[in-house]
Amino acid sequence: MSQLTHFYSYATRVSLELPVAFSSVAETSSSATYAALDADDELTAESPALQVQVVGGVPTDDPDGTASVARLADQLAAGGTVLSRTDRIVDECPVTSVELERDGGYLHLSAAAADGRLLSLAARGPRDSAPIWNATISSLRFITL
Amino acid sequence: MSTYDDTRWANVTLADILVSLQVPHGWDAFPEEFGATLRAPVEAEVTPTVTLQVGEPEQPGLAWWRDFTEQVVGHLIDTAPGFSFVDQDEFRLSSLGAEVYVVRGHWESDDPTLPETAQLQAWIWAGSTRMYQVSAVTSLQHEDRDLPVFEHLLRSIRLLPERP
Numbered sequence: 001m002s003q004l005t006h007f008y009s010y011a012t013r014v015s016l017e018l019p020v021a022f023s024s025v026a027e028t029s030s031s032a033t034y035a036a037l038d039a040d041d042e043l044t045a046e047s048p049a050l051q052v053q054v055v056g057g058v059p060t061d062d063p064d065g066t067a068s069v070a071r072l073a074d075q076l077a078a079g080g081t082v083l084s085r086t087d088r089i090v091d092e093c094p095v096t097s098v099e100l101e102r103d104g105g106y107l108h109l110s111a112a113a114a115d116g117r118l119l120s121l122a123a124r125g126p127r128d129s130a131p132i133w134n135a136t137i138s139s140l141r142f143i144t145l
Numbered sequence: 146m147s148t149y150d151d152t153r154w155a156n157v158t159l160a161d162i163l164v165s166l167q168v169p170h171g172w173d174a175f176p177e178e179f180g181a182t183l184r185a186p187v188e189a190e191v192t193p194t195v196t197l198q199v200g201e202p203e204q205p206g207l208a209w210w211r212d213f214t215e216q217v218v219g220h221l222i223d224t225a226p227g228f229s230f231v232d233q234d235e236f237r238l239s240s241l242g243a244e245v246y247v248v249r250g251h252w253e254s255d256d257p258t259l260p261e262t263a264q265l266q267a268w269i270w271a272g273s274t275r276m277y278q279v280s281a282v283t284s285l286q287h288e289d290r291d292l293p294v295f296e297h298l299l300r301s302i303r304l305l306p307e308r309p
Binding site: 008 | 155156158160163165238239240241303304305306308309
């Protein structure tokens with residue numbers, strides 16, 4: 001049995017894998033939210049969750065999106081204590097992830113540029129959820145159908 | 146000689162059949178009716194090739210799938226002259242709860258000019274209305290090199306939901 005569940009959103013055009021406990025809990029025209037519900041199948045403020053959102057387009061003077069990703073990552077990290085920052089290439093696209101503490105909570109926030117679009121991937125959870133989010137970011141595929 | 150560990154992977158989307166998967170860099174993808182063919186750079190004897198086809202199960206329901214997987218090895222032995230069974234495997238994809246049944250075997254033609262091949266056949270059951278067949282072939286000489294590539298490719302498959 002697979003320990004991961006695959007999700008694809010036509011709104012975000014992002015394919016990703018999360019642990020089997022996660023479900024798709026909301027979708028808008030530009031975002032998709034996934035969360036691990038509690039034992040009563042409820043979504044709480046403490047539920048580990050990830051929201052993928054299309055936040056805009058990549059400017060034409062930044063064709064590969066690297067500079068835009070760096071700027072968005074800076075914005076995402078504002079107001080928190082940065083624990084780590086990681087730049088990587090996933091599915092041939094630039095992705096920058098920032099781990100931070102804000103208001104006593106742990107956040108794993110990523111910026112990505114794919115197919116001319118700028119995306120944010122905002123995850124919350126306990127401090128030891130970092131390996132889950134890092135694996136999820138590594139699983140990203142940007143798919144336009 | 147390159148090995149599986151040296152392989153760099155590229156994500157490929159086969160939009161017509163709603164599949165995303167990983168293939169080694171340098172492979173080509175060719176759309177076909179009801180599917181696609183994925184092919185390694187040409188080799189002298191047998192070019193490693195993977196074909197995917199989409200269709201529907203002959204009957205709806207999990208019971209049909211269970212019967213199908215129980216009978217498939219015997220069916221191959223009975224109907225494919227020159228086929229010899231090596232082993233089989235089952236697992237689930239991360240998408241849509243899809244079940245995968247894999248058969249590995251060798252095939253030897255009556256024609257002595259044709260090389261013996263190593264083959265991987267897999268069937269993916271994604272519910273009562275969607276099913277895939279994956280057929281992968283390489284020369285027997287390159288079985289150890291190419292079967293792990295075929296396995297990775299198969300396990301990397303993500304099935305995409307129908308368009309809204």
